[in-house]
Amino acid sequence: MQTIFKGKHFISLQDWTKEEIETLLEVSYDLKKKFAMGIETPYLPYKTAFLMFFEQSTRTRNSMEAGIAQLGGHGNFLDTSTMQVSHGEVAKDTAVILSRYGHGIACRNCFWEVGNKYLRDMAKWATVPVMNLQCDLYHPMQGIADLMTIKEKVRDTRNLKVSIIWAYATSHKKPISVPLTQSLLFPRFGMDVTLAYPEGYDLPEWAIKQARENAEKNGGKFTITHNMEEAYRDADVVIPKNWGSWVNNQSDKVVDDLLESYKSWKCTEEMMALANKNVMYMHALPADRGNEVEDSVIDGPHSIVYDEAENRLHTAKAVMTLTMGGK
Structure with missing residues (x-):
């Protein structure tokens, strides 16, 4: 079982080894079992994940918001139309600042030939894990x-x-x-x-x-x-x-x-x-x-x-x- 994950980006499953994916599945099974039994799983107490959405979402947004709450943390939903991104702020500046404010950045950007490049650019500058909530090429979640x-x-x-x-x-x-x-x-x-x-x-x-x-x-x-x-x-x-x-x-x-x-x-x-x-x-x-x-x-x-x-x-x-x- 792979055990070193802290700070690892989740942009494409191609970037994860098969062993890492199998560990991810094992943790998923364990969390599902505990959820069914009503056992609390406060593995990320007081940690904040920023959830940036360029598009609409039902399952992705709610699984992330409910998920971080069940882990003892907080999901900060960000509609990018209300962020300075909409005025042209670049991925680097957003990634650096949000990294200093919290513990993870998740983003959905599906614009063709833009989305994956945007996520990769954020990952280049972020000091916390960047998670892909769907881009033009991949939907690893x-x-x-x-x-x-x-x-x-x-x-x-x-x-x-x-x-x-x-x-x-x-x-x-x-x-x-x-x-x-x-x-x-x-x-x-x-x-x-x-x-x-x-x-x-x-x-x-x-x-x-x-x-x-x-x-x-x-x-x-x-x-x-x-x-x-x-x-x-x-x-x-x-x-x-x-x-x-x-x-x-x-x-x-x-x-x-x-x-x-x-x-x-x-x-x-x-x-x-x-x-x-x-x-x-x-x-x-x-x-x-x-x-x-x-x-x-x-x-x-x-x-x-x-x-x-x-x-x-x-x-x-x-x-x-x-x-x-x-x-």
Whole structure:
């Protein structure tokens, strides 16, 4: 078990070794068990985490705020539209000052070709851990919660058939950070991962290269298909979720001709019937109900979305406990 975490940044799970991730999972399981038993976990008494949000949030904000409170500390929510960031203050100045005021900085910035660079810039100057609450490339908080959920349901993930599938949605042009994070992470735990999407919704070439390398090193598989039915067939876990065409089209327009041409990419009971009889349906939420997925699927017996969402709390607590406390 790895034990040295204090001050470690949490920007991408690619930056964490497999041993470190496994320790993070063990701490998450322990915190979840104690939460269920009503045992207090004041591991970060009087410590402050600054939570900077450039975008809206439900699960991420509340898992962090509730999590730091349950650890005995305080989460200071910062809407960046009310900060001097909105007047042009640079990441360095914000990071240096917030480091002097507290014990951790967490930030969500999903602007394309801006978010990850902003977080890396903050991490360069911060003297406390910087935690990624989602950027344009990565969503490690969601990724670790997804991994925890899968491992709770299936103890041995080797050769588990997991399909990450693009789905039609019109709510907003969503980041690629969730499927990219899952594509990199799941092969590291021996899963047979299929990434399915229609032409035009590619992930970056460097990410695909890393995903294949992760699979090769860890006994997993990583396959790309543009056939939706192929991705559902015999799958043990399906994760149908929309993401935007950012790699090929940087416009932030939500609905365009490309999107409308793929309305058929939807998670239906008919698609689920192609999968393993015990298939699990996952989604980071919020799901675009009626577009990405039928209500009968997300509310049906194969759905584990609420377990997945609950684990966002326990994994967030584990990240803060290790990086803000720790040895």
